[in-house]
Amino acid sequence: MSLFIVNILDGLVTGLLLFMLCSGLTLIFSMMGVLNFAHASFYMLGAYFAYQISLFSGFWLGLIVAPIAVGVIGALIERYGLRRVHKYGHVPELIFTFGLALLIEEAVQFFWGKSQQAYEAPEALDFAAFQIAGNTFPAYKLFMIFVAMGLFLVLLYILTKTRVGMTIQAALSYPETVQNLGHNVPMVFMGVFGVGTAMAGLAGVIAGPVLGTFPGMAFLLGSIVFVTIVIGGLGSLWGALIASLLIGWIQTFAATYNVRMEDILTSLGFTKPEPIWDSAWQDLWTLTLPQIGPILPYLLMVIVLVVRPQGLFGKRET
Numbered sequence: 001m002s003l004f005i006v007n008i009l010d011g012l013v014t015g016l017l018l019f020m021l022c023s024g025l026t027l028i029f030s031m032m033g034v035l036n037f038a039h040a041s042f043y044m045l046g047a048y049f050a051y052q053i054s055l056f057s058g059f060w061l062g063l064i065v066a067p068i069a070v071g072v073i074g075a076l077i078e079r080y081g082l083r084r085v086h087k088y089g090h091v092p093e094l095i096f097t098f099g100l101a102l103l104i105e106e107a108v109q110f111f112w113g114k115s116q117q118a119y120e121a122p123e124a125l126d127f128a129a130f131q132i133a134g135n136t137f138p139a140y141k142l143f144m145i146f147v148a149m150g151l152f153l154v155l156l157y158i159l160t161k162t163r164v165g166m167t168i169q170a171a172l173s174y175p176e177t178v179q180n181l182g183h184n185v186p187m188v189f190m191g192v193f194g195v196g197t198a199m200a201g202l203a204g205v206i207a208g209p210v211l212g213t214f215p216g217m218a219f220l221l222g223s224i225v226f227v228t229i230v231i232g233g234l235g236s237l238w239g240a241l242i243a244s245l246l247i248g249w250i251q252t253f254a255a256t257y258n259v260r261m262e263d264i265l266t267s268l269g270f271t272k273p274e275p276i277w278d279s280a281w282q283d284l285w286t287l288t289l290p291q292i293g294p295i296l297p298y299l300l301m302v303i304v305l306v307v308r309p310q311g312l313f314g315k316r317e318t
Helices: 002-032 039-057 059-086 090-112 139-161 163-173 175-180 185-211 217-232 237-256 261-267 280-284 289-307
Strands: 128-132 135-138
Touching: 002 039, 002 128, 002 135, 002 139, 002 185, 002 217, 002 237, 039 059, 039 090, 039 185, 039 217, 059 090, 059 185, 090 217, 128 139, 135 139, 139 163, 139 185, 139 237, 163 175, 163 185, 175 185, 185 217, 217 237, 217 289, 237 289, 261 289
Parallel strands: none
Antiparallel strands: 128 135
């Protein structure tokens, strides 16, 4: 039972961290219809900016300044790059953001090198928050949970309860009407893109001390981010949260329990193949759950796309 509770908490941390990264991408897509391939690169920039700031002023200043810096960079990229490409359609947008991701990765390696940086959690959070049957839960992970949940509640309130959120949503569906009412629609989109990239930067600041700060960190999470928003539904904030938690718990439990595929397949009514067979079906029976754990989110995505192409909570077809 204690192992189950530990897995629930660890999966919660993983899922909420993934949500922090997905929320910005979901916000950008839901408001602008732009699928930003460089989103994980802004997450990496946030970690590196925070690391650089921490060398001089500590962790806490980086927690505030780094996301703002990433957001400003994102807003400038939308204003002077993406906006010019947007009128040509989605394919040029994808090519632009894909090239931007490669450019950011090369820039990171140029300024900071290819080695992992010694970006660590603050000393103030370097203690055990509580214990469960001898297993300690770090205070920094508890801090990550509170930051992620706080971000979700703030976003939900802004988008559903404030005039700013209503203006943003109206600008996507009825841009000409919003423009005629006196709102600067291009400026709204620029702000949305900046805030979305700032959220990715915040995720990098929080995740850097736990997952490591190195040039490949964007590639490590880049694909799983798109899997998450496809499962949750493109443009759905609630979908991003639920899908992130599902993937976090799936990966955590799959890595912990050493269950054989033979036992799972037998319980589902499949018959074990004869030993003389030399096939992929026979090889499948020899695998364990931790071995197939990394592909489970992708399998879940395929199932969701077959059953509900728009995602669990989405309105747009993926």
